[in-house]
Amino acid sequence: MLTPEVLGSALPVGRFVLGLRRLLNEEPTLQHQMLRGEIARWSRARSGHVYLTLRDDDGSIDAVMWSSRAPRMDLEEGSEVVVIGSVDLYPTRGHLQLQVASIHAVDTIGELEAERRKLIAALKAEGVLDRPRRPLPALPRHVAIVIGSQSAAEADVLRLSEDRWPGLRRTVIGVLVQGEKAAEELARGLRVAARLADPIYAASRGAPPVDVIIVGRGGGSTEDLWAFNLERVARAVVSMPVPVVSAVGHESDVLVSDLVADVRASTPSDAVERVVPVRSDLEQHHDDLALRLEASAARRFAETRQHHRLLRHRLAGAPASGLSRARGQLGDLRSRLDQTVDARLTETANRLVERGHALQRAVDVHLGRQRERLAGLGAALRTTDPRKVLERGYGMLQQPDGSVIGSVGDVAVGDALMVHLADGTVTTAVEDVHRT
Amino acid sequence: MSKTPSxxxxxxxxxxxxxxxxxxxxxxxxxxxxxxxxSELLRTCQAHLDEAEGQLKRLRLADAEAELEEPQP
Incomplete structure (x- = not known):
């Protein structure tokens, strides 16, 4: 029999539960605690609240996520998760539960990461990662860009490429770059690019074939970029007939598309800088080369002209005496050569100015022959130079009128004679004439 | 040279x-x-630059695929 005293000392259960709740709420180790476990039950009520049970081998606890905190996607039972939550007691039913503020699936990213590693290992085993990379074309004639449709990255790529090469031929294929369909769309976009790179197909469309492909998107979270880690995209990149630049906006993570592409760019804009030269720079380089070509050729011509002058001077220095006929001939030849050389050089200079108009080859051959002939004559002259003979102790006889005496018939007794020696002239008279 | 150099x-x-x-x-x-x-090479280089000029096409994936299937002109 319970006495009133006993009854009076008994706590009403509600007060006990509320006290217990206060205790739990005030215990810091039970608040905002990070817990790891697996989802044993997952149920979303019509209100949007999610009721779940977390468990591991040693225990389990019921939990609730209010609709404002619940993830949009349901998680599968059995998934490994990390939650942040606080212990609370639902007084009406005395039910202890964890109020979850946030939930992170360990498994989803873990599984994906495992798949990614498996894919990389497979690609490596197949030799795909070590295959030789193709160089980018020095000059792209048609760039295909597979990128987020209507994205900021697309706008950046178009603006930057237009700045570098106004009017460059580009085909942009706008695709989804995140979400479930991203990998499929990227692969299909790449297939379109590959078709445009087929020379026969391109010719039938009257456009040069695509010779380089940029595939990418702007930056985002690891999950946002995940399509670029999937096999479908990797295989599509590898199968492209022309060099591919992987252009996903990120610095630290390396994506599978980066590993398999011919060139890895850190952003879509970086890809443009690698692919599209600055046209005005190339034109300036051409202008430099044109100037240097003209200047160096002109210098060569001037040198040749100088060489001709030298030959002429040597001719002019030929002996004045006793060779008037040969000299006359040479003079003729010289003036003809002068004319020819001058005419040719003038012509060449004109052609230089016009840049690219050629001298007629035949004319050059002719000129070359003239030059050789002239050089030959010069050499012959040098060997027959009478002064060389005089140095050996011979004398050359000349009438006072300058005609050379080559025969005893040219003189009579009493004639005055000039004897040229190597270092001067002696005037003498004929005393006797005797024919041998 | 028989073929235009790159x-x-x-x-x-x-x-x-x-x-x-x-x-x-x-x-x-x-x-x-x-x-x-x-001089000929300079002309070739310049011609290559001109060859890179062309249209800008912006296509959604589906339109790009449809265009591939179109009968050729």
Missing amino acids: YSEALQRLEAIVAELERGGTDLEATVKMFEEG
Whole structure:
């Protein structure tokens, strides 16, 4: 029999539960605690609240996520998760539960990461990662860009490429770059690019074939970029007939598309800088080369002209005496050569100015022959130079009128004679004439 | 040359010619030949630049695929 005293000392259960709740709420180790476990039950009520049970081998606890905190996607039972939550007691039913503020699936990213590693290992085993990379074309004639449709990255790529090469031929294929369909769309976009790179197909469309492909998107979270880690995209990149630049906006993570592409760019804009030269720079380089070509050729011509002058001077220095006929001939030849050389050089200079108009080859051959002939004559002259003979102790006889005496018939007794020696002239008279 | 050289080939050859002419020592006939070849290469390079000019096309994936299937003009 319970006495009133006993009854009076008994706590009403509600007060006990509320006290217990206060205790739990005030215990810091039970608040905002990070817990790891697996989802044993997952149920979303019509209100949007999610009721779940977390468990591991040693225990389990019921939990609730209010609709404002619940993830949009349901998680599968059995998934490994990390939650942040606080212990609370639902007084009406005395039910202890964890109020979850946030939930992170360990498994989803873990599984994906495992798949990614498996894919990389497979690609490596197949030799795909070590295959030789193709160089980018020095000059792209048609760039295909597979990128987020209507994205900021697309706008950046178009603006930057237009700045570098106004009017460059580009085909942009706008695709989804995140979400479930991203990998499929990227692969299909790449297939379109590959078709445009087929020379026969391109010719039938009257456009040069695509010779380089940029595939990418702007930056985002690891999950946002995940399509670029999937096999479908990797295989599509590898199968492209022309060099591919992987252009996903990120610095630290390396994506599978980066590993398999011919060139890895850190952003879509970086890809443009690698692919599209600055046209005005190339034109300036051409202008430099044109100037240097003209200047160096002109210098060569001037040198040749100088060489001709030298030959002429040597001719002019030929002996004045006793060779008037040969000299006359040479003079003729010289003036003809002068004319020819001058005419040719003038012509060449004109052609230089016009840049690219050629001298007629035949004319050059002719000129070359003239030059050789002239050089030959010069050499012959040098060997027959009478002064060389005089140095050996011979004398050359000349009438006072300058005609050379080559025969005893040219003189009579009493004639005055000039004897040229190597270092001067002696005037003498004929005393006797005797024919041998 | 039987086939038009690529841009890089043409540019490389042109640079080599200019370097050789600048080094000096070529005779008249060789100079003329090199000058002619260099001028031709310059024209080739410039023509390559012009070839890169063309249309900008912006297509959604589905439209790009549809265009591939279109009967050719």
